[in-house]
Amino acid sequence: MDEWALFIFTLAVQASIGSTFVLYLFNLRSSELKEDEAYHLFRMPLIVISVLSLLGLAASFSHLGAPMNAFNTIRNIGSSWMSREIVLTGAFIGLTCLTAGLTIVQKKVTPWLMLVTAIVGLIDVYAMGALYATTLVSGWNSINTYTSFFGTTLILGAVLAVSLVAPKFSKETSGINAKGIIRGAFAVAVLGFTIQVVGSAMFFTAVHEVTMIDAVPASSILANYKGMIASGWIASIIGMFLFGYLAVSKSKKTFVSLTFTALAIFVVAQGLSRYVFYVMPG
């Protein structure tokens, strides 16, 4: 696997997009929060998300052989999915930083800006999928590319958002419906997981035509990564159980550490699956 830069870039940006979306949902469910409570709850998460997206951006730059020509990459927006993805990613990262910046300056969150950021981000996830799905690489030209990306976005987004707000529960925010928030996030993660299961089933039943010279069909390449694929799914399932437990459990003591454990498990799970994605060009 040679694509470490893209590995980090796609995971970091998809996690940022997903958690922006989930934070917006949190905000919707927390209408009873006072302005300053909401500020305390969302300030740090918004900052972390913008830093994470900037890290992703830095990784994507390291993928370029001639980064000083980076501005040229938006010239072919009329026909290149890569151009479109770069414009959308740029817009998302800009909006994320704006959202975090405004929150700090105004000492209050701007929900409509979070919503716009999340929508731009979700369109960007589609563009990321199209970027790979429209290539000639065997295995990428599949609905699974989209489902895998959207699944990662929802799963990592949900667990990251929960991990970022959990330490704030019960301290500054007495009026918050903590359980309601966690259950909402769990529902988002279940949706993401379901999408990935469906996409993966469709992937393994599809025939992967080889459209590049000297290439091997995706199915033969993936046969060498069975252990990794299985470990990824097992980690995902363990993560889902833990997340589900957090959504129903009453105990508060271990809550924060368990959310971070869930985050770590899902990062490993999605990382394994993304690694396998990038071995497909052979």
Added chain:
Amino acid sequence: MTQIGFFIDVTKCIGCKTCVVACKDKNNLEVGRNFRRVYSFEQGVFPNPSLTHVSLSCNHCDVPTCIPNCPTTAIFKRAEDGAVLIDHDKCVGCRYCEWNCPYDAPQFNEQLGKMTKCDTCFDLRDAGEEPVCVTSCPLRAIEFGPIKELRKKYGNVSEIKGMPSASITKPNLVIKTK
């Protein structure tokens, strides 16, 4: 525009790779970067096995999938002869064209950080000579010229078993098969 293209005589090619080496020498290509490559396809089983060699560079395709996908518009089809070239003032070295060419034609120059490929030896052609792969082949298995003439002489076959379908990019390539 007179579209140029290559003719490859698979019946003559013995897979010696002199064209690959001559091209490397002409373009000063380091290990791993090959504007022309020879692919070998094994077919059939005993008692009728066959081994076929096909020498391929960029085919300067009629539907070059590399071009619409390049984010920088660095790849272009030259108006005068339909050669597909890369503008290094624009290329950002994203390597996306590698995933969008069926023939592995774009070859990344690590040192430059940019993509490079067969340019049909246009300097030699300007001087009235042939591309170096054509003149170097000891079996005269490669010809270069207007694709219409090559097709008239040698037919319309653009793929052999094992190669990606010619319907993807409509390569300017004629192959003489056994």
